[in-house]
Amino acid sequence: MMVAGALALGGIVGSFLNVCASRLPNGRSLWRPGSACPACAHPIRWYDNVPVLSFMVLRGRCRDCRAPIAWRYPGVEFGTALLFALAYVHLGLGWELALAFVFLSALMVITVIDLEHQLIPDRITLPVIAAGFLASVVLGRPSWPHSLLGIVVGGGIIYAIILGSRLVMGVEGMGGGDITLAAMLGAFLGWKLLLLGLFLAVLLGAGVAVALLATGRRGGKDPIPFGPFLALGGAVSLFWGKEILQWYLRGFVG
Ligand SMILES: [Zn+2]
Structure with a gap:
């Protein structure tokens, strides 16, 4: 029952994240006007706006002009639904779950905007950093010094990588948005899990980059x-993260 609720909530939030990802980079209002088909501008009816399901009923096409609907829309709705369900299974009901919903939503919308526009808006990262740090002060998970250290270390490491790659190789790899995004990770995860997250990101990024270049x-x-x-x-x-760190440290010591 609760997992179904988390899936449904994730779908609805994912639908809103789609609106954010389409409008925030252009500086348009999130609230007005309502959603419309980008091809024929016909307003989308409420019953055609049900996350994932409407896409399947409409077979991926606008009801009015039959223009194809981008896969990004059901993809983000489905992905957010899965993430919310996973978060509920891991954390159970409580403030930590609410916090995870905020964090995962921000990660989702940032991912879409960065893929489509190669930018990460401060309008998302800065308020979410503040929210993560405030939550650590109130809830103590992670403790606020760990959260603060996470913000500084996360932003600092990416800043150092950007400076280093500019000086040594003369290339522009990452952007300023990556600094604030890493700081956001630190605010929510604390510095230990942040370091693991950064390590995984570099590993994944290098792997995908090599694969793209090779092919x-x-x-x-x-x-x-x-x-x-x-x-x-x-x-x-x-x-x-906690399981990975435990597994890693066990292997290291024993
Ligand atoms: Zn249309």
Whole structure:
């Protein structure tokens, strides 16, 4: 029952995140006007706006002009639903779950915007950093010094990588948005799980970059946004970070 509730809530939130991802980069209002088909501008009826299900009923096409609906829309709704259900299974009901919903929603919308526009808006990261730190002060998980250290270490490491790659190789890899995104991870995860998240992000990013270059799908100069890897590393660290660290330290010591 509760898992179904988490799935449904995730679908609804995912639908809103789609609106955010479409409008925030252009500076448009999130609330007005209501959603419309990007091809024919016909307003979307409430019964055609049910997460995931409407896409299936409409077979991926606008009811009015039959233009295809981008896969991003049901994808984000479905993905957010799965993440919310996973969070409920891991955390159970409580404030920690509410906090995880905020964190995962931010990661999802940042991933979509970075993939589509190669930018990470401060309008999302800065308030979410503040929310994560405030929550650590109130709830104590992670403790606020760990959260604060996470913000500083996360932002600092990415800043150092950007400076280093500029000086040593003369390339622009990551952007300023990656600094605030890493700080956001630190605010929610604390510095230990943040370091694991960063490590996973670099590992995943390097793996995908090598694969894209090797298969010739990207040239050496095409930018590959790093935000989605940070988001993925942060989510994995949120769900399985403690287990991974325990497993790693056991292997290291014994
Ligand atoms: Zn249409």
